[in-house]
Amino acid sequence: MINLKTIAAAILIIVAGFSANAQLTGTQIVEKAYNRATGDDQTSTLTMTLTNKQGKQRIREIMQFTKYLGEIEKSIMFFKSPADVKNTSFMSWSYDSDKNDDQWIYLPAIKKTKRISSDSKSDYFMGSDFTYDDLGDRKLNADTHKLLREETINEKACYVVESVSKDEEYMYTKTITWINKLNFIGVKKEFYDEDDDLLKVLTIKKYKEVSGFWVITNSEMKNVQKDHKTSIVLSNVEVNTGVSASKFTERMMMRGM
Numbered sequence: 001m002i003n004l005k006t007i008a009a010a011i012l013i014i015v016a017g018f019s020a021n022a023q024l025t026g027t028q029i030v031e032k033a034y035n036r037a038t039g040d041d042q043t044s045t046l047t048m049t050l051t052n053k054q055g056k057q058r059i060r061e062i063m064q065f066t067k068y069l070g071e072i073e074k075s076i077m078f079f080k081s082p083a084d085v086k087n088t089s090f091m092s093w094s095y096d097s098d099k100n101d102d103q104w105i106y107l108p109a110i111k112k113t114k115r116i117s118s119d120s121k122s123d124y125f126m127g128s129d130f131t132y133d134d135l136g137d138r139k140l141n142a143d144t145h146k147l148l149r150e151e152t153i154n155e156k157a158c159y160v161v162e163s164v165s166k167d168e169e170y171m172y173t174k175t176i177t178w179i180n181k182l183n184f185i186g187v188k189k190e191f192y193d194e195d196d197d198l199l200k201v202l203t204i205k206k207y208k209e210v211s212g213f214w215v216i217t218n219s220e221m222k223n224v225q226k227d228h229k230t231s232i233v234l235s236n237v238e239v240n241t242g243v244s245a246s247k248f249t250e251r252m253m254m255r256g257m
C-alpha cells in the first residue's frame with residue numbers, strides 16, 4: 001500500500017534541498033542591487049551637511065537631475081548655496097559597458113569646466129567624505145563578490161557581501177555591503193583602505209517609494225579615521241517627469257539651471 005504521507009514528506013525534503021541549493025551567490029546579489037529599477041529620470045533637492053570632529057557644520061543646497069539614456073546614466077548637480085560654492089556644478093556619465101565614467105566639474109571662480117581624470121577619482125568631492133569614484137558607477141565585474149552571511153540590521157533581513165577589488169591599485173581593497181533581501185537596497189557599506197583598515201562607513205538611514213520606485217532619501221558617509229561625516233538628505237523627489245537630455249552638457253553646467 002502506497003503511503004501518501006511518506007511521499008509528501010519526501011517531496012518536501014527534495015524541495016527544501018533545491019531551495020538550499022538555490023541560495024544566491026555574492027555576485028548574483030550584487031547584480032540584483034546593481035540592476036534595481038529606478039525609473040527613466042529623477043529630480044530632487046539635496047541638502048548636504050558636512051560635520052567635522054568638533055561638531056561644526058557646513059550646509060550646502062543642491063539641485064540634482066538624473067536621466068537614463070539607453071546604456072548611459074547621466075546626472076548633474078547645481079550648487080545653489082552657500083555663496084562660496086554657489087553656481088558650482090558637477091556632471092557624471094556612467095556606462096553599462098566596461099567604459100570608465102566620465103565626470104566634469106565647473107568652477108565659477110575661474111569660469112572653467114574641468115574634466116576629472118582617472119588619477120583624481122580618489123580625491124574628495126567638494127570637501128565631503130565622498131570621493132569622485134564614490135559618485136560614479138562601480139562596475140559589477142571590477143570586484144570579486146562573496147556572500148559572507150545573512151544578518152538582520154535595523155529590523156531588516158540582509159545579505160552581507162564582501163567585494164574585493166581585482167585592481168591592486170584601487171583606492172579600496174574591499175567593501176562589505178549589507179543588502180536588504182526584500183528590495184535589494186544596500187543599507188550599509190564599509191570601505192577598507194590599502195592597509196585593509198576600515199576607512200569609511202556609508203549608512204542608508206531612510207528610503208521611500210516614489211512613483212513605484214525605491215529612492216534613497218537620507219544617507220550618511222562617515223570617515224572613521226578622520227571623524228568627519230557627510231549627510232545627504234533628498235527632498236522634492238520626482239520620478240519620470242521627462243527631464244530633457246539637453247540638460248546634461250558642459251554648456252548647461254556653465255549656464256546653471
